[in-house]
Amino acid sequence: MTAPMEEENLQRVKMTEALYTDNLQGFRDEFIELHPYDQALFYSSLEKELRSKVYLFLSPEEMATIFEHIENEEAEYENLLSEMVPAYAADMLSEMYADDAADVLNELGQEQAGSYLTIMDHDSAVELKELLSYEEYTAGSIMTTEFVAIEANQTARSAMYILKKEAPQAEMIYYLYVIDDQSKLVGVLTLRDLIVADDETMIADIMQDRIQFVSVTEDQENVARTMRDYNFLAVPVVDFEQRLLGIITVDDIMDVMEEEASDDYSKLAGVSDLDRVEKNSFTAASKRLPWLIILLFLGMFTASLIGKFEETLSQKAILAVFIPLIGGMAGNTGTQALAVAVRGIATGDLENESKWKLIIREAGTGLITGSICGILITVIIFFWQHDLLLGLLVGISIFFTLIIATLAGSLIPLVMHKMNIDPAVASGPFITTINDIISILIYFGLATMFMSYLL
Amino acid sequence: MTAPMEEENLQRVKMTEALYTDNLQGFRDEFIELHPYDQALFYSSLEKELRSKVYLFLSPEEMATIFEHIENEEAEYENLLSEMVPAYAADMLSEMYADDAADVLNELGQEQAGSYLTIMDHDSAVELKELLSYEEYTAGSIMTTEFVAIEANQTARSAMYILKKEAPQAEMIYYLYVIDDQSKLVGVLTLRDLIVADDETMIADIMQDRIQFVSVTEDQENVARTMRDYNFLAVPVVDFEQRLLGIITVDDIMDVMEEEASDDYSKLAGVSDLDRVEKNSFTAASKRLPWLIILLFLGMFTASLIGKFEETLSQKAILAVFIPLIGGMAGNTGTQALAVAVRGIATGDLENESKWKLIIREAGTGLITGSICGILITVIIFFWQHDLLLGLLVGISIFFTLIIATLAGSLIPLVMHKMNIDPAVASGPFITTINDIISILIYFGLATMFMSYLL
Numbered sequence: 023m024t025a026p027m028e029e030e031n032l033q034r035v036k037m038t039e040a041l042y043t044d045n046l047q048g049f050r051d052e053f054i055e056l057h058p059y060d061q062a063l064f065y066s067s068l069e070k071e072l073r074s075k076v077y078l079f080l081s082p083e084e085m086a087t088i089f090e091h092i093e094n095e096e097a098e099y100e101n102l103l104s105e106m107v108p109a110y111a112a113d114m115l116s117e118m119y120a121d122d123a124a125d126v127l128n129e130l131g132q133e134q135a136g137s138y139l140t141i142m143d144h145d146s147a148v149e150l151k152e153l154l155s156y157e158e159y160t161a162g163s164i165m166t167t168e169f170v171a172i173e174a175n176q177t178a179r180s181a182m183y184i185l186k187k188e189a190p191q192a193e194m195i196y197y198l199y200v201i202d203d204q205s206k207l208v209g210v211l212t213l214r215d216l217i218v219a220d221d222e223t224m225i226a227d228i229m230q231d232r233i234q235f236v237s238v239t240e241d242q243e244n245v246a247r248t249m250r251d252y253n254f255l256a257v258p259v260v261d262f263e264q265r266l267l268g269i270i271t272v273d274d275i276m277d278v279m280e281e282e283a284s285d286d287y288s289k290l291a292g293v294s295d296l297d298r299v300e301k302n303s304f305t306a307a308s309k310r311l312p313w314l315i316i317l318l319f320l321g322m323f324t325a326s327l328i329g330k331f332e333e334t335l336s337q338k339a340i341l342a343v344f345i346p347l348i349g350g351m352a353g354n355t356g357t358q359a360l361a362v363a364v365r366g367i368a369t370g371d372l373e374n375e376s377k378w379k380l381i382i383r384e385a386g387t388g389l390i391t392g393s394i395c396g397i398l399i400t401v402i403i404f405f406w407q408h409d410l411l412l413g414l415l416v417g418i419s420i421f422f423t424l425i426i427a428t429l430a431g432s433l434i435p436l437v438m439h440k441m442n443i444d445p446a447v448a449s450g451p452f453i454t455t456i457n458d459i460i461s462i463l464i465y466f467g468l469a470t471m472f473m474s475y476l477l
Numbered sequence: 478m479t480a481p482m483e484e485e486n487l488q489r490v491k492m493t494e495a496l497y498t499d500n501l502q503g504f505r506d507e508f509i510e511l512h513p514y515d516q517a518l519f520y521s522s523l524e525k526e527l528r529s530k531v532y533l534f535l536s537p538e539e540m541a542t543i544f545e546h547i548e549n550e551e552a553e554y555e556n557l558l559s560e561m562v563p564a565y566a567a568d569m570l571s572e573m574y575a576d577d578a579a580d581v582l583n584e585l586g587q588e589q590a591g592s593y594l595t596i597m598d599h600d601s602a603v604e605l606k607e608l609l610s611y612e613e614y615t616a617g618s619i620m621t622t623e624f625v626a627i628e629a630n631q632t633a634r635s636a637m638y639i640l641k642k643e644a645p646q647a648e649m650i651y652y653l654y655v656i657d658d659q660s661k662l663v664g665v666l667t668l669r670d671l672i673v674a675d676d677e678t679m680i681a682d683i684m685q686d687r688i689q690f691v692s693v694t695e696d697q698e699n700v701a702r703t704m705r706d707y708n709f710l711a712v713p714v715v716d717f718e719q720r721l722l723g724i725i726t727v728d729d730i731m732d733v734m735e736e737e738a739s740d741d742y743s744k745l746a747g748v749s750d751l752d753r754v755e756k757n758s759f760t761a762a763s764k765r766l767p768w769l770i771i772l773l774f775l776g777m778f779t780a781s782l783i784g785k786f787e788e789t790l791s792q793k794a795i796l797a798v799f800i801p802l803i804g805g806m807a808g809n810t811g812t813q814a815l816a817v818a819v820r821g822i823a824t825g826d827l828e829n830e831s832k833w834k835l836i837i838r839e840a841g842t843g844l845i846t847g848s849i850c851g852i853l854i855t856v857i858i859f860f861w862q863h864d865l866l867l868g869l870l871v872g873i874s875i876f877f878t879l880i881i882a883t884l885a886g887s888l889i890p891l892v893m894h895k896m897n898i899d900p901a902v903a904s905g906p907f908i909t910t911i912n913d914i915i916s917i918l919i920y921f922g923l924a925t926m927f928m929s930y931l932l
Contacts, residue, residue: 275731290742
């Protein structure tokens with residue numbers, strides 16, 4: 023995107039060469055000019071020996087900025103840190119924005135994280151321990167403590183003075199948070215408001231006192247929704263007494279959104295953890311096998327169910343012909359209903375409407391799709407096999423199957439949500455198999471009942 | 478989140494009452510204090526008659542801020558605009574940020590959009606027509622033209638002066654873009670850099686001259702990836718001569734991310750357009766029926782395939798018992814491979830590695846999962862049915878099916894991507910059905926070949 027490809031390559035070659043020849047100045051001249059993300063890309067693509075030279079050429083502070091742009095999925099934090107002198111690594115961690123440093127420590131083993139915290143400067147260690155104590159996926163676990171706080175009875179000029187002083191450390195300087203002497207959040211001010219204000223204006227007069235904030239225990243998905251709805255660049259995080267604990271910035275929220283979307287998607291497909299790149303067939307297989315083996319046993323159960331109807335089948339083998347059709351339709355309509363319910367829960371649309379309304383609507387949807395598909399299939403089979411009874415049997419099975427499968431697809435995630443289980447766990451393959459079983463029971467149940475007419 | 482629930486309700490009642498009693502001041506006192514998103518929520522939840530009073534109580538400029546926070550999915554732009562006096566609507570549109578106004582116009586019919594553009598002030602109309610000319614899903618279609626541009630040979634003080642003047646209009650003032658006299662983008666500066674700089678510093682000395690930008694024709698998904706990787710709050714959009722055309726802000730990128738994630742998810746589930754709230758059973762059924770009917774016909778094809786093996790089946794009815802098992806495993810492993818490939822393409826991870834590597838890895842994955850599941854099922858059937866040959870038949874079918882289904886799941890989206898078709902179109906149900914057919918051909922093909930041994 024930035025410079026033309028060739029120029030970029032040339033630069034990469036230059037930097038690598040400088041590392042090989044221990045040319046500190048030559049390396050720094052090129053490297054420092056790069057955006058931290060590009061620095062991170064270059065650094066993590068290096069071989070181990072060259073990377074160890076980077077630690078000699080860059081200060082822990084410079085390394086901190088790079089580390090803020092590395093994701094654990096792309097390069098293992100543990101490996102990278104183990105290449106550094108422990109004191110250098112600890113310095114780097116304390117220079118990083120607290121939320122990013124906490125992310126790194128979270129990925130390490132408890133013992134290793136603890137050892138870095140011990141040799142780190144005391145203030146950073148206390149701050150990081152605090153952040154590490156929040157539960158995963160809560161606002162607390164993704165917030166940072168580097169925000170700019172001012173007081174209501176200041177002038178715009180003095181607020182600007184504080185801002186200039188704190189700007190180099192703060193992660194986000196475009197929102198200023200106004201707190202009282204108890205650290206309670208009483209207002210918020212954008213840098214835009216501050217810039218257009220006269221120097222002598224009091225902060226109390228220009229701050230917003232209706233504040234959107236999130237609780238430290240709030241689910242990160244809800245935080246993401248708030249930020250998206252209100253178009254915020256950051257949102258303040260408070261405790262139960264509305265004391266300001268930290269802020270969550272929009273770059274972390276983009277990561278949360280990506281993570282949550284990827285998570286829902288993988289669960290619908292029945293693959294665990296799509297986020298990590300699959301490095302070889304063995305890691306790929308190990309991620310897919312758990313679901314396949316569960317499905318295999320569920321499938322054996324389905325098989326044993328059909329086995330009970332073996333006599334019916336041997337009398338009328340044509341019945342077998344429609345098993346995949348009925349099962350496929352049941353599985354698909356269930357997945358559709360599931361997807362609607364899971365997205366509805368995820369986007370919060372379902373929070374505002376009664377669950378009964380959803381269930382009635384889904385029953386109606388099943389009734390409509392079931393009637394149309396049922397009639398269609400009866401007609402097709404009649405013209406194809408010239409067997410009205412067989413057509414009716416398959417059509418009526420489709421009718422009931424679609425209604426029940428649609429209801430199952432929406433009810434199961436709702437019940438799970440009620441029980442505080444992530445509804446996306448009721449993944450595609452699970453719902454599909456449940457509905458497979460239901461469809462077979464309906465189809466062969468009806469077939470056995472009407473056997474005498476069919477023969 | 479903000480004020481306690483009761484207070485919020487009280488406020489809503491007060492505002493509604495003020496509207497009923499035509500109490501302009503009472504309404505404005507409460508309403509103006511709200512965040513635009515909350516204003517939008519209140520406004521779009523009102524009944525039509527009350528909404529028409531809002532237009533009398535608020536200026537087009539105030540209404541513009543509200544409209545920037547309404548999504549078409551939640552309230553139809555067309556209906557809302559038709560309630561306003563046309564001149565008021567046109568004024569409002571010209572006061573909105575250009576990208577948001579273009580979004581609204583895009584949702585209207587060509588004729589209606591044209592009529593607003595005709596009565597709008599000339600400058601806004603020209604700007605909007607320009608934005609409307611970019612293709613959907615490109616950077617151009619989501620960018621805004623309200624950015625702050627400065628020159629390299631200015632001092633920090635004079636840049637700050639420009640900023641203060643333009644702040645009320647600009648959508649994003651936290652990045653300043655440095656252009657030359659040809660409008661070419663030559664540098665970028667954050668407001669943070671500007672604030673900490675001395676008044677007399679030249680912009681050329683503090684600006685970043687390695688700039689990340691996107692081309693106006695770039696796909697919005699790639700723009701989102703750039704912003705997420707670099708943690709940007711905005712990214713500049715340029716034409717082929719690197720002239721600055723506009724910027725894309727992070728709030729719009731969050732919408733893009735949500736939209737793209739939702740799109741991939743719905744396609745995997747075989748539902749069109751999950752974004753819009755399903756209002757009743759009929760709209761829900763109309764969105765799900767297309768896929769169900771396609772599946773019905775594909776299912777009839779599968780049925781006719783099995784029909785060819787009716788003789789085999791009537792000789793050995795137990796064969797039918799394993800149809801759902803084999804079909805289910807094939808469908809699921811295909812969906813897994815599909816999900817991995819679609820995500821890989823979406824996140825760009827696949828761009829960096831050769832397609833052949835992926836195909837070989839997937840073939841290996843199929844080989845491993847096929848072997849393990851195949852052996853497992855042979856053993857289970859042997860102990861359950863005491864029929865080694867039947868076990869081998871099902872096991873070998875699973876073995877081949879999983880290999881081919883895994884390959885199909887990854888190859889089909891890759892080929893589609895190559896052909897510039899959105900790979901997510903090869904949705905879950907489609908891959909599942911293809912693999913259903915493959916599995917049946919393998920299973921019954923093998924069964925027919927070995928029939929003499931099986932009986």
